[in-house]
Amino acid sequence: xxxxxxxxxxxxxxxxxxxxxxxxxxxxxxxxxxxxxxxxxxxxxxxxxxxxxxxxxxxxxxxxxxxxxxxxxxxxxxxxxxxxxxxxxxxxxxxxxxxxxxxxxxxxxxxxxxxxxxxxxxxxxxxxxxxxxxxxxxxxxxxxxxxxxxxxxxxxxxxxxxxxxxxxxxxxxxxxxxxxxxxxxxxxxxxxxxxxxxxxxxxxxxxxxxxxxxxxxxxxxxxxxxxxxxxxxxxxxxxxxxxxxxxxxxxxxxxxxxxxxxxxxxxxxxxxxxxxxxxxxxxxxxxxxxxxxxxxxxxxxxxxxxxxxxxxxxxxxxxxxxxxxxxxxxxxxxxxxxxxxxxxxxxxxxxxxxxxxxxxxxxxxxxxxxxxxxxxxxxxxxxxxxxxxxxxxxxxxxxxxxxxxxxxxxxxxxxxxxxxxxxxxxxxxxxxxxxxxxxxxxxxxxxxxxxxxxxxxxxxxxx
Amino acid sequence: xxxxxxxxxxxxxxxxxxxxxxxxxxxxxxxxxxxxxxxxxxxxxxxxxxxxxxxxxxxxxxxxxxxxxxxxxxxxxxxxxxxxxxxxxxxxxxxxxxxxxxxxxxxxxxxxxxxxxxxxxxxxxxxxxxxxxxxxxxxxxxxxxxxxxxxxxxxxxxxxxxxxxxxxxxxxxxxxxxxxxxxxxxxxxxxxxxxxxxxxxxxxxxxxxxxxxxxxxxxxxxxxxxxxxxxxxxxxxxxxxxxxxxxxxxxxxxxxxxxxxxxxxxxxxxxxxxxxxxxxxxxxxxxxxxxxxxxxxxxxxxxxxxxxxxxxxxxxxxxxxx
Numbered sequence: 001x002x003x004x005x006x007x008x009x010x011x012x013x014x015x016x017x018x019x020x021x022x023x024x025x026x027x028x029x030x031x032x033x034x035x036x037x038x039x040x041x042x043x044x045x046x047x048x049x050x051x052x053x054x055x056x057x058x059x060x061x062x063x064x065x066x067x068x069x070x071x072x073x074x075x076x077x078x079x080x081x082x083x084x085x086x087x088x089x090x091x092x093x094x095x096x097x098x099x100x101x102x103x104x105x106x107x108x109x110x111x112x113x114x115x116x117x118x119x120x121x122x123x124x125x126x127x128x129x130x131x132x133x134x135x136x137x138x139x140x141x142x143x144x145x146x147x148x149x150x151x152x153x154x155x156x157x158x159x160x161x162x163x164x165x166x167x168x169x170x171x172x173x174x175x176x177x178x179x180x181x182x183x184x185x186x187x188x189x190x191x192x193x194x195x196x197x198x199x200x201x202x203x204x205x206x207x208x209x210x211x212x213x214x215x216x217x218x219x220x221x222x223x224x225x226x227x228x229x230x231x232x233x234x235x236x237x238x239x240x241x242x243x244x245x246x247x248x249x250x251x252x253x254x255x256x257x258x259x260x261x262x263x264x265x266x267x268x269x270x271x272x273x274x275x276x277x278x279x280x281x282x283x284x285x286x287x288x289x290x291x292x293x294x295x296x297x298x299x300x301x302x303x304x305x306x307x308x309x310x311x312x313x314x315x316x317x318x319x320x321x322x323x324x325x326x327x328x329x330x331x332x333x334x335x336x337x338x339x340x341x342x343x344x345x346x347x348x349x350x351x352x353x354x355x356x357x358x359x360x361x362x363x364x365x366x367x368x369x370x371x372x373x374x375x376x377x378x379x380x381x382x383x384x385x386x387x388x389x390x391x392x393x394x395x396x397x398x399x400x401x402x403x404x405x406x407x408x409x410x411x412x413x414x415x416x417x418x419x420x421x422x423x424x425x426x427x428x429x430x431x432x433x434x435x436x437x438x439x440x441x442x443x444x445x446x447x448x449x450x451x452x453x454x455x456x457x458x459x460x461x462x463x
Numbered sequence: 464x465x466x467x468x469x470x471x472x473x474x475x476x477x478x479x480x481x482x483x484x485x486x487x488x489x490x491x492x493x494x495x496x497x498x499x500x501x502x503x504x505x506x507x508x509x510x511x512x513x514x515x516x517x518x519x520x521x522x523x524x525x526x527x528x529x530x531x532x533x534x535x536x537x538x539x540x541x542x543x544x545x546x547x548x549x550x551x552x553x554x555x556x557x558x559x560x561x562x563x564x565x566x567x568x569x570x571x572x573x574x575x576x577x578x579x580x581x582x583x584x585x586x587x588x589x590x591x592x593x594x595x596x597x598x599x600x601x602x603x604x605x606x607x608x609x610x611x612x613x614x615x616x617x618x619x620x621x622x623x624x625x626x627x628x629x630x631x632x633x634x635x636x637x638x639x640x641x642x643x644x645x646x647x648x649x650x651x652x653x654x655x656x657x658x659x660x661x662x663x664x665x666x667x668x669x670x671x672x673x674x675x676x677x678x679x680x681x682x683x684x685x686x687x688x689x690x691x692x693x694x695x696x697x698x699x700x701x702x703x704x705x706x707x708x709x710x711x712x713x714x715x716x717x718x719x720x721x722x723x724x725x726x727x728x729x730x731x732x733x734x735x736x737x738x739x740x741x742x743x744x745x746x747x748x749x750x751x752x753x754x755x756x757x758x759x760x761x762x763x764x765x766x767x768x769x770x771x772x773x774x775x776x777x778x779x780x781x782x783x784x785x
Contacts, residue, residue, distance in 0.1 A: 289623060
């Protein structure tokens with residue numbers, strides 16, 4: 001049997017009876033009059049699941065929770081699988097619905113009175129809009145908050161809160177502060193992983209000198225009607241390094257103007273790489289080609305010798321062609337985008353999604369609590385056989401993750417020295433974060449000056 | 464499986480409900496008809512018209528009024544009463560550019576599509592391959608806007624000098640020794656490259672309508688003109704063009720209205736980047752991506768105002784012809 005066995009479930013009347021049941025007791029056919037669910041697995045069986053946290057929500061048997069997300073087939077299956085233990089424990093039926101038009105549709109649905117029970121929202125900015133514009137978001141239950149306090153860095157709780165109220169627990173996560181490279185090529189050429197920003201620039205210079213047929217960097221800002229977002233990641237990542245995570249916070253919250261001199265400096269630092277025709281765009285053409293190269297194609301020349309370095313998030317692992325050895329000594333791997341001063345801080349830029357509830361029925365609260373637990377994080381890791389999923393949940397056992405890249409991301413997220421910050425464009429007002437900021441970065445890479453670009457975005461900030 | 468069954472049940476339920484409503488209306492109208500009083504004819508008319516009026520009111524008039532209200536309600540659409548949204552369209556750089564682009568589109572596409580369609584219709588008229596030639600230019604009409612945009616995206620595809628060119632145009636250019644051109648990034652010409660796609664789609668429509676109009680010109684008129692010595696360009700200017708004037712106006716206005724709504728081509732090919740955005744795309748962005756419903760509504764209202772004169776002119780013209 002390939003799937004891990006969920007220990008049989010017993011619905012017992014009476015309080016906390018530790019009955020042992022080894023075989024298939026079907027939840028649906030068990031007594032429905034019981035007030036409490038107790039579980040236990042066959043002794044010693046791996047993956048035995050603790051149902052006790054969900055007893056407090058009462059008898060949930062026969063209830064339904066609807067979930068609406070932007071994750072569509074085939075990526076949805078690991079999610080659906082990961083809910084199995086919860087469904088077996090409680091008898092709740094969790095119904096999944098994924099849509100590519102999720103962001104636009106969610107607000108329409110909520111405003112139209114057709115809200116799902118739960119939505120996976122990938123932007124804190126959208127969470128704010130939902131709270132402010134619809135007023136239908138329900139604050140997270142105490143049990144969920146307790147889980148988040150226990151298992152997540154406090155910064156994450158802040159991203160799930162609006163005006164001091166905690167609404168949404170973090171779910172998955174990704175790490176953006178990575179530079180992809182080829183360990184095999186690096187070993188061949190004798191290059192070392194840079195430890196500081198100066199090392200990185202020295203390495204860039206050296207590659208440009210060593211290999212006249214290639215370029216040190218390759219990049220792609222193209223992403224359909226979201227073209228430009230990889231550029232926003234570049235600026236955010238570098239701003240945290242040339243200024244500080246605190247300045248970054250002020251900038252995201254618009255406490256300092258978008259075109260603050262410190263931001264100008266950061267974007268010019270990015271420009272020293274991306275706008276130098278000696279350094280980009282390996283395998284694609286001149287600097288302008290960055291704007292039209294899709295971000296999926298962006299790093300591919302690393303495998304064919306067109307370029308050596310590609311700054312992109314952990315999820316880029318999914319874009320390597322089948323058969324690529326993505327590992328520490330393989331064809332492709334990633335190193336941490338170095339800090340300017342590593343002794344000061346280790347800023348990590350990342351993203352993730354949040355569990356937003358539009359109903360406060362007990363089964364919905366129980367499900368929220370389940371999703372915020374370490375049990376779920378480990379379950380999800382095991383249910384994702386091809387990798388490509390990580391959580392910032394500190395209760396996540398790194399050994400449960402399948403791919404080496406996911407393990408590296410989880411290690412980075414759980415690193416005590418790391419100062420995590422959420423993707424800024426996802427927290428800004430959508431008009432900026434999904435509009436003028438993207439457009440600004442696209443115009444910048446195709447020739448607009450740093451100052452003009454930042455002035456343009458600043459002038460578009462909603463008053 | 465159960466989901467599919469549920470969907471079908473819901474669908475059949477809806478159809479049954481629709482049938483019941485229709486039967487109800489017809490039934491009431493029949494009962495009214497049996498009254499045989501003086502006003503029963505009029506009443507019967509009301510019974511038939513009322514549901515339509517009701518649905519139009521609920522489905523069209525009410526949302527339109529709501530949109531107009533939102534357009535004056537600040538960026539979010541529900542506070543106070545102000546003109547800021549409209550001022551915003553004409554002053555903020557991120558909306559001024561789409562406004563100018565839309566103007567360029569609305570002038571260029573109808574004119575070019577009509578000229579191309581008319582030239583084609585005249586050239587193939589009564590030629591040996593007329594049917595085949597017409598089918599060729601009419602084919603793009605059968606392709607969706609998004610499909611056409613994707614086809615043209617490949618035609619414009621750019622690869623750096625030295626690499627194998629996958630785009631048709633750049634393959635031709637480099638074969639003759641030229642440097643490859645990144646069509647989508649060559650501002651402001653990229654808007655014209657997008658306009659070409661729309662003209663390609665609409666020229667077939669223009670050709671069909673105009674060709675029919677040309678064929679409707681009485682043979683005697685053409686022969687009389689020929690006997691009087693008019694040929695070629697003169698014949699076209701003095702006989703053909705005045706005879707099909709009404710059809711030309713219909714084509715110009717219809718294509719013009721379609722162009723004001725252009726969205727698919729721009730969204731598919733550039734996503735509105737590189738200064739190619741148009742109003743309809745920004746309306747979508749503001750309403751469904753930035754959640755600034757007020758600004759989105761203002762753009763929609765502006766588009767409505769712009770399309771009004773074209774529609775009115777079209778109606779007057781078709782009435783005069785009829």
